[in-house]
Amino acid sequence: MRDRKVIDLPSSNVSCNECSLQQLCLPQSINGNELDKLDNIIERKKPLKRNEYLFQVGSPFDSIYVVRSGSLKTYSPTIDGQEQVTGFHLPGELLGLDAIGSGQHPCVAKALETTSVCEIPFESLEELTQSMPTLQHQLLRLMSKEIFDDQELMLLLGKKTAEARLSAFLLSISLRFKQRGFSSTEFYLSMSRNDIANYLGLAVETVSRMFTRFQEDGIINAERKHIVINDWDTLQQLAGISQLSEKEACTKKA
Amino acid sequence: MRDRKVIDLPSSNVSCNECSLQQLCLPQSINGNELDKLDNIIERKKPLKRNEYLFQVGSPFDSIYVVRSGSLKTYSPTIDGQEQVTGFHLPGELLGLDAIGSGQHPCVAKALETTSVCEIPFESLEELTQSMPTLQHQLLRLMSKEIFDDQELMLLLGKKTAEARLSAFLLSISLRFKQRGFSSTEFYLSMSRNDIANYLGLAVETVSRMFTRFQEDGIINAERKHIVINDWDTLQQLAGISQLSEKEACTKKA
DNA sequence: ATAATAACTTGATAAATGTCAATTTTATAA
DNA sequence: TTATAAAATTGACATTTATCAAGTTATTAT
Numbered sequence: 001m002r003d004r005k006v007i008d009l010p011s012s013n014v015s016c017n018e019c020s021l022q023q024l025c026l027p028q029s030i031n032g033n034e035l036d037k038l039d040n041i042i043e044r045k046k047p048l049k050r051n052e053y054l055f056q057v058g059s060p061f062d063s064i065y066v067v068r069s070g071s072l073k074t075y076s077p078t079i080d081g082q083e084q085v086t087g088f089h090l091p092g093e094l095l096g097l098d099a100i101g102s103g104q105h106p107c108v109a110k111a112l113e114t115t116s117v118c119e120i121p122f123e124s125l126e127e128l129t130q131s132m133p134t135l136q137h138q139l140l141r142l143m144s145k146e147i148f149d150d151q152e153l154m155l156l157l158g159k160k161t162a163e164a165r166l167s168a169f170l171l172s173i174s175l176r177f178k179q180r181g182f183s184s185t186e187f188y189l190s191m192s193r194n195d196i197a198n199y200l201g202l203a204v205e206t207v208s209r210m211f212t213r214f215q216e217d218g219i220i221n222a223e224r225k226h227i228v229i230n231d232w233d234t235l236q237q238l239a240g241i242s243q244l245s246e247k248e249a250c251t252k253k254a
Numbered sequence: 255m256r257d258r259k260v261i262d263l264p265s266s267n268v269s270c271n272e273c274s275l276q277q278l279c280l281p282q283s284i285n286g287n288e289l290d291k292l293d294n295i296i297e298r299k300k301p302l303k304r305n306e307y308l309f310q311v312g313s314p315f316d317s318i319y320v321v322r323s324g325s326l327k328t329y330s331p332t333i334d335g336q337e338q339v340t341g342f343h344l345p346g347e348l349l350g351l352d353a354i355g356s357g358q359h360p361c362v363a364k365a366l367e368t369t370s371v372c373e374i375p376f377e378s379l380e381e382l383t384q385s386m387p388t389l390q391h392q393l394l395r396l397m398s399k400e401i402f403d404d405q406e407l408m409l410l411l412g413k414k415t416a417e418a419r420l421s422a423f424l425l426s427i428s429l430r431f432k433q434r435g436f437s438s439t440e441f442y443l444s445m446s447r448n449d450i451a452n453y454l455g456l457a458v459e460t461v462s463r464m465f466t467r468f469q470e471d472g473i474i475n476a477e478r479k480h481i482v483i484n485d486w487d488t489l490q491q492l493a494g495i496s497q498l499s500e501k502e503a504c505t506k507k508a
Numbered sequence: 509a510t511a512a513t514a515a516c517t518t519g520a521t522a523a524a525t526g527t528c529a530a531t532t533t534t535a536t537a538a
Numbered sequence: 539t540t541a542t543a544a545a546a547t548t549g550a551c552a553t554t555t556a557t558c559a560a561g562t563t564a565t566t567a568t
Contacts, residue, residue: 076409079494084409098405100398106405126391133384140380143397144354150404151352151361155330155338157411158455162555193516201412203556208517224516224564240332416525447546457526462547478534478546 010068015039024092024179025066026120026142030134038135041124044068047116054095054109054117061099063119067091070115071190075198076107085199088112088191090176097143112190157201160240165200166210167239170220174229185232189225269293278346278433279320280374280396284388292389295378298322301370308349308363308371315353317373321345324369325444329452330361339453342366342445344430351397366444411455414493419454420464421493424474428483439486443479 010019016027016039027035043063047070048054054065054072067089074095075085086107089095099105100122129136156168178184189196197207214220219235221228229235270281270293281289297317301324302308308319308326321343328349329339340361343349353359354376383390410422432438443450451461468474473489475482483489 076405078409078413082413084413086405086408097398098401101395101402102399106402126387126394129390130384130387133380136383136390137380139394140397141355143394143401144351144356146401147352147397147404148355148360150401150408151330151340153408154340154404154411155332157408158453159332159336159338192514199412204516205518205557206555209555212517446544458546459527459548460525463525466547 013044016042019068020181021066021068021092026094026135026138028138030132030138034132034135037128037132041121041128043119043121045117045119047114048072048111050111050113052111054111055105056108057105059105061096061103061105061122063121064094064096064125065109066118066120067093067095068116068118071112072109072115072117073112073191073195073199074107074109083198085195088173088195088199091180093176094142094146097146112195162200162202162206162210163213163238164240165202166196166207166214167235169196169200170227170229171232171235171239174232185229187227189227267298270296273322274435275320275322275346280348280389280392282392284386284392288386288389291382291386295375295382297373297375299371299373301368302326302365304365304367306365308365309359310362311359313359315350315357315359315376317375318348318350318379319363320372320374321347321349322370322372325366326363326369326371327366327445327449327453328361328363337452339449342427342449342453345434347430348396348400351400366449416454416456416460416464417467418493419456420450420461420468421489423450423454424481424483425486425489425493428486439483441481443481 010021016022016025016035019025019027022028027038030038057077069091071091072089072095073085074087074089075083077083089109095109095117096105098107125139129139156165160168173187173189174184177187191199193207193211194204197204200207211220211222214235215222217234219229219231219238221230270276270279270289273279273281276282281292284292311331323345325345326343326349327339328341328343329337331337343363349363349371350359352361379393383393410419414422427441427443428438431441445453447461447465448458451458454461465474465476468489469476471488473483473485473492475484
């Protein structure tokens with residue numbers, strides 16, 4: 001996938017100003033002087049290696065995080081020792097918004113590959129939003145989007161067949177790669193089949209079978225984590241969700 | 255249930271100051287002078303009758319809403335003409351937070367009974383939060399809580415048996431009644447079995463059978479919408495640990 | 509490079525839940 | 539009130555997906 005990227009992912013010390021993720025991130029639609037202020041409160045942490053944790057369940061909530069490069073999964077442990085994967089997080093996406101209410105992280109965030117993040121201390125961010133209405137608005141928008149996205153997933157989990165779930169998952173990933181300037185038809189999945197199954201509320205075996213079937217039907221090519229989408233239209237039909245709403249929610253500016 | 259209520263639900267023209275829902279609502283932890291300011295931007299709408307709409311899919315987003323009395327359901331139409339119920343909303347709970355991002359309501363809000371709401375124009379609210387850090391913080395907290403709650407539901411839909419889903423649903427409703435000063439062990443459900451099934455990602459028939467089984471096992475008394483919870487502990491066990499407790503429950507009775 | 513481990517795939521079987529159909533009960537409207 | 543429609547329940551059956559088991563392929567560590 002690396003050779004297919006259209007934009008460069010920000011390396012560890014680039015400022016918001018120079019960051020290619022600006023349009024997907026908090027800085028969207030804030031400008032020069034204000035951007036510098038935001039930039040000043042952001043801490044750029046040293047990259048996480050695969051399987052390292054960004055935060056654990058119960059960790060005190062101090063900051064929200066934005067993925068700069070790489071990817072993470074978040075998951076909540078259940079009473080009976082299982083895990084429920086609640087999301088995958090690609091560059092430009094926020095983590096930790098679910099902890100503001102309680103002051104503690106309700107889930108674990110674990111790097112799926114070498115991953116670097118920006119840390120945004122929440123108190124400073126709140127102070128900053130007091131004098132920057134556009135920043136506040138952007139924060140609210142991003143939180144709202146997360147609520148909206150979660151509801152889409154609820155719909156998926158509640159109503160859809162295994163086939164539709166995997167289709168929707170692949171389309172979602174594809175779309176998000178596209179928004180980040182990568183190919184939407186060929187990419188590497190950083191998460192395991194197990195993670196995908198868990199996220200979609202299915203057994204690993206079911207997911208594996210679906211991958212095989214999609215490949216047999218010529219809809220995709222899947223060689224382990226390397227995915228090529230051959231037939232976007234069929235995939236959308238199978239997913240049975242409105243790609244419209246998804247696009248609008250992601251690209252439209254309020 | 256009406257004769258069991260501990261607090262009075264606010265009637266249509268009571269101010270935030272006098273409102274019994276203050277501690278569950280946006281005003282939480284803001285005081286006198288500031289409360290008046292919030293109070294001033296809030297519009298108290300005339301009550302909705304059963305089956306009337308608060309907003310429709312695609313309605314422009316101008317305001318968020320707080321339930322004063324009664325209840326609503328929100329649902330999203332799917333591409334194939336189905337509906338997915340995304341939530342039930344009791345007094346003190348917010349609606350419309352999922353529309354901030356796109357500027358359009360992605361779901362329908364429909365009254366389940368005679369229902370009155372406070373309308374809070376979002377622009378005014380954003381302005382107000384600029385000078386009221388505590389109000390901003392409370393808004394962020396409530397949005398965060400919604401994200402958190404949605405993730406809980408995702409977990410339910412992804413991982414749990416029908417038994418666990420209905421248990422968790424009943425416990426959730428019970429808890430929310432309790433927080434509002436009503437009995438947590440005896441209440442009326444304002445939503446139909448169909449709505450519950452849809453919300454939980456189950457067939458109506460399955461929900462109906464579960465109600466019957468819970469009743470046979472003495473866990474609850476369910477006469478249509480009138481619910482009495484007899485055995486809270488078992489219900490919690492069922493909600494938490496699906497596989498194990500399920501077998502116990504089966505051998506216990508059958 | 510090789511062994512050990514983890515991830516993935518595939519098949520057979522079982523279990524849970526959905527679907528269809530019929531009936532009863534409750535709610536709504538004439 | 540009675541007629542009509544809607545909601546809820548129950549049973550029989552079908553289907554999807556989970557589970558169990560085995561084997562294969564990749565990844566990691568020695």
